[in-house]
Amino acid sequence: MDLESSRTKLDRYPARGKHDFATVAAILDEGFFCHVGFVQNGQPFVIPTGYGRKNTVLYIHGSAASRMLTEAAGGIALCVTVTLVDGLVLARAAFHSSVNYRSVLILGQAERVPAHEKLLALKTISDHIVPGRWETQRPVKPEELELTTVLKLEIVEASAKIRTGPPIDDEEDYALPIWAGTLDFSAPAATPNADKRLQPGVVTPAHALRYRRVKG
């Protein structure tokens, strides 16, 4: 599936751009926090929030952005961007220094998830952020479902951008006695920090003890 359009084509560094669904999906699946852009009175706003993917649908959680949701539920244009920062690129020249990262940009019209689909949408987001957690939790109450807003966006117009590998310096600069290379970030380690009010005998579940996001 090709997600390229005139709006998601890369003008700069086109070699870093990808528009196939598999590449886009892999980046979306490693991340869990997106930056959602929307327009209000001509002013752009960019708000971070959690999300989950199910096939070609992106579910975006609404808790963070009442303003966004009031607008977007009416069918306002959104841009959803997910960025994974893999490292810093320290070239011999400042001009060639960079950041190694993988990002996805999705354009589209978001719609509010209807009542009958909301539980599935929330489970999708939960399974995406902490796999295995949903089944262990107290079931969602109808009034909680009503209070929660979730948006959905079809992934049909998107691009991925990937910068990887060592610095690329000007040929003559390789003779300089300057250290160059990358600073590679490890995937963040997650340490479970139990709530002080746990019931006695409750053990830390595997989804918390061995939490990690896939490092591509």
Add this chain to the structure above:
Amino acid sequence: MDLESSRTKLDRYPARGKHDFATVAAILDEGFFCHVGFVQNGQPFVIPTGYGRKNTVLYIHGSAASRMLTEAAGGIALCVTVTLVDGLVLARAAFHSSVNYRSVLILGQAERVPAHEKLLALKTISDHIVPGRWETQRPVKPEELELTTVLKLEIVEASAKIRTGPPIDDEEDYALPIWAGTLDFSAPAATPNADKRLQPGVVTPAHALRYRRVKG
């Protein structure tokens, strides 16, 4: 300095909002990658790029977003958002599960950094992302400076949003035998990965060997 406006006031969870410059600056200083939102033909775009702060000025590097810069240099409205994800909040109820994070949202009109200020702007970004690196690099050439676009934005209208601490469940749910707590992310460890074409005898400098971002 108070950065609140009707546009940066928090409608939801106002207790999580901060509008003092010190809080905003501390979050900006710990991060180094922002998401820049701008509007083109009514469509919002959100693009990740590096930045640096000097007092009340945010310098935004242009390499990532030629489209953004073409638009924004004319004085187009931007939103710059920086998000630090500190952990996941696993409540007994899905409804109260959340993410611990600190984010800053800045609104404003960006302008293109004039030629005489560009070197300072690039040094500010470099010092912000890898302190100590700039002085070790091959000096910037005039033609490189010309090819680089940097935007500047005054930090006058902004908000910070902070979610921290354990889950807050419904009182009756604390009696349930469900594990709850937070998954705290450590600051990412950065491993220096030397370029294969280093000159013999070049040692790894402290700015690469002991790189870390301040964890607030």
